[in-house]
Amino acid sequence: MIQALRRRFLMIAMLSLTGTLCVIGASINLGNLYRITRLSDTAIELLYQNDGTFPLADGGRPDVAGGFQITEETPFETRYCIVHLTEKREVREVEMEHIAALDREKVVDLVSEIIRDGKKSGFNGYYRYQVFEKDGESTIVVLNCFLQLQSVYNVLQVTLLVIVCCVTLVFFLLLLLSGRVIRPFTENMERQKRFLTDVSHELKTPLGIISANTGVLELTRGKDEWTESIRNQVKRLDSLIKDLIELSKSEESVKESEFTEFCISHIAENNADSFRTLAQSQGKSLVIGIEPQVRMRGQEDSVTRLVTILLDNGVKYCDPAGTVTLDLRQKGRQIILRVSNPCKDMDPAQVPHLFDRFYRADSSRSRQSGGYGIGLSIARAVTEGHKGKISASYEAGNVVFTAVLPGGTGKNPQP
Incomplete structure (x- = not known):
């Protein structure tokens, strides 16, 4: 993440600097060209x-006309010719004593x-010209601008x-x-990670004591609704702590030296089999479309977690009697992992926030399912750690999560 930020x-x-310099350079050169053109005209x-x-001021002093300075040397420095045309646009007279690069032909x-060309x-x-018309006849003045254009x-x-x-x-x-520029941000992130890890570990001790004390109460007084509520809350907090630790780890820089090549198709199939039973127990169904032997390079455990999070989210928030769809395909050098589920009560305005930490589109359903809004943040961190992209969309009453991951060396041959 730090390298990506850098x-x-x-x-x-660099884009800002290059753009600014290009604008300045273009302004200077266009202004220079405009000045040369105006002086030539x-x-x-x-x-x-x-x-x-060229007219001189009284006494042969230099004269300035329209920014063009005229001296006694100007007629010798300026190369030009004048052509007079008849009404039929035929050459009547050519004045070319002030130019050597052109002959009459x-x-x-x-x-x-x-x-x-028909232009005035x-x-x-590198010749600049103007066409003047008077009494049906035309005069063309041609000026050699080689030195100016050069x-x-x-x-x-x-x-x-x-x-x-x-x-x-x-x-x-x-x-x-750049390392010094982003160092404060890097240090702040490291402090946040250390704080998150330290707090998570510190919370485990009191949770363990609460759980042990609850067990003692159950042994001495028997189970009741109060001890059961304590155990449920302890389980929720323990699950939250584990998710926080996992989120902190998933946001760490992924080292390519730890990558291995594996078959993501097998991972998707194995997870689908596990969640199919869970979906059926809730009156829902799971449909899969997995292209066989799709391989990729990455951290296998992290990618497994990505698939698990998307499937768990799909089954958890699917409408009653709805169908969760898992699709895995390889398209060129990219692997497309897509999980969708019907969710008619979803507000489309909530879709851009689904990957935010602790964001829950439906708080009441999240409390019932035990969600904390961290899973999709972990999924995004895992995807970006593998130089991929993940997005969410709401299409025809269905929430669709699409993860695009870089592919591996290809597919294994079928056995």
Whole structure:
């Protein structure tokens, strides 16, 4: 359980950090791309408005237009061409003295692609363009943005590298320090387990004395309703103490070194035979559907306890004259154990709480059956200790408990 908590802490922390860094990185790069695009569009509009030249302020001083700074070097630093089209979208004139990477044929091909796309502005490769229309004719200004897009790509690479380095560094730091982070919780759990074990052992002594004194009273005064009531309460408390100790043990970390391979089908069949007689004595029935020779790796005693708890719960809380169903199947690499019983008085809102400690859906029936609401908590602890999942549902008047366990190496061949 502690290891599962540690893994969950690491996963949440790393997902939060990675998500935050990705959002920051995406914001930086999208903002950078937007800035480059906006400055390119500003330069294109300036070229169109000034007949293919960049205007300077009076006296040749640098000018800033829409965030785009214009200096005497700007015409030589900026690579562009301007294409004038007729009303029929045919090339009438090409101004390409400010670009060396394109000749007239390439410009015509580029313009054809732009016309075919039908967009007023956009990117074609690393060329940014805008289409301006006036008096039926069109003018296309094409700007070479290779260096700008290269800088965007470089910023993206650096951002990804920083994110990967940060995530890796924080992961190793959390891996080293996560033990300290969850240490208070671990110590608290250990104290609770020790308290539970100590109290259970301490309660056994007075219960033994009460039971012995009751026996003496019965020998001297004979049995009566009072001594019988004392014995019943002693039995209930003794059963509760045993359940508490078992719950404490079942919540301890399961060591895979203690796992063995066994046939869960045999366990289910043997328990079903035992509970069938109990069900029949109460006017109920037990129907089983067990796939033969289903094997798994785990703690055999714990899995046996899991099957026993589910069957005992099913028979105990089944409606009078009802039928308890036990189903065991292997589906791929998973083993599906399902126990259901009719319970018409069940409130569906209670289903999510059935695995809570000391929770009893029907207190009056629980008192009659001697239940304390611990059995299903033990079943959940056993299932999770085997890296499985257990759930409860209420379907058409039936309470259904489903445990999903990891399978073993497969099935044994039939003898």
